Amino acid sequence: MSTKFNGFPQDTLKFLNELKKNNNREWFNDNKPRYITSIVEPMGEFIIAMQAPLKKISPHFIANPKPHGGSMFRIYRDARFSKNKDPYKTNVGCHFRHEAGKDAHAPGFYLHIEPGNVFFGGGVWMPPNPVLGKIRTIMVAFPKSWQLVLDDKGIKKLGGIQGDGLKRIPRGYAQEHPFAEDLKRKSFFLLQNSTNKIVHTPDFIKEVNKVFKATSPMMKFLTKSLELPY
Numbered sequence: 001m002s003t004k005f006n007g008f009p010q011d012t013l014k015f016l017n018e019l020k021k022n023n024n025r026e027w028f029n030d031n032k033p034r035y036i037t038s039i040v041e042p043m044g045e046f047i048i049a050m051q052a053p054l055k056k057i058s059p060h061f062i063a064n065p066k067p068h069g070g071s072m073f074r075i076y077r078d079a080r081f082s083k084n085k086d087p088y089k090t091n092v093g094c095h096f097r098h099e100a101g102k103d104a105h106a107p108g109f110y111l112h113i114e115p116g117n118v119f120f121g122g123g124v125w126m127p128p129n130p131v132l133g134k135i136r137t138i139m140v141a142f143p144k145s146w147q148l149v150l151d152d153k154g155i156k157k158l159g160g161i162q163g164d165g166l167k168r169i170p171r172g173y174a175q176e177h178p179f180a181e182d183l184k185r186k187s188f189f190l191l192q193n194s195t196n197k198i199v200h201t202p203d204f205i206k207e208v209n210k211v212f213k214a215t216s217p218m219m220k221f222l223t224k225s226l227e228l229p230y
Contacts, residue, residue: 005049007200011038013115016090020115023086039075039092040067046111046205047071047094053209054096054109057216058230060223061096061109071096090114100228105131107222109212110189118199120208121158122215123189124222131226136170136183138225146179149221154214155190161218163187188222190215 015038019028028035044065051063064070071094079085091114097106109122124131139146149155165184169175173183182188192211198204223230 005046005205006202007204008042008046008113009038010200012042012092012113013196013199015039016092016113017115019088020090023088023090025087028088035075040072043067043072043092043094049205050096050209053205054212057213058219058223060099060229062099063096091117098223098228100226107219107226107228109215109219111208113199115196118194118196119191120194120211121189121191122212122219123161123163123187123191125187125189127187132186134227135188135222135225136173138221139179139182140173140177143179145221146182149217150182152217154216155218158190158192158211158214160190161185162189162191188218190218 011034015031015034018031022028044067047063047065047070054061054063062071065072068074073089073093073095075089075092077084077087077089079087091112093110093112095108095110097108100106101108105125105127107122107124109120110125111120112118124135127135150161155161161182163185164187165181166186167184169177169180169183173180177183190211192207194204194207198207220230
């Protein structure tokens, strides 16, 4: 595969649109060749093209093009505990996780492609309580470092740090703490939304890389908080 990426084919979003209307195994099996050529192969090319730019941001995040067990998310849904029994996701994405992480809850960079809902960025999503505890502890212990993250121009341009939060500040922290809203967070991430059109152009990978670089101050803080190299 080439290290240059010119954009996802037009059929990528078309396939996902059609899958949404025909979310069943018969249709998917009939269209499996399209899934390979319009989803799996171009996503592999995107991941390979991101290896060098990602290494410049940090050499500790993995861009693995393997279609199974690599950076690309599986399209098959786990519907065992869901009321929605559709067998397939109607989006495609990839996660460049930290080398020390074993799942999507580790710090990482993320890409999500869905008709009408394209976004990318970085952070840590719904980590277990011990991980959250470490982040909160370092935030309070090194307030100047966290404030530098909050004040960073690139981060502000992305709209600031996001993440669902608890209704109340966690036990052990002052209710009026200056970082109260951040201490409540259950996730920490930065995202930029984009358009369907850019997905098909060479500018797409440039835009993704630009956003990944902009998240770097937060990503470095989160990674270091977990005693991991950045």
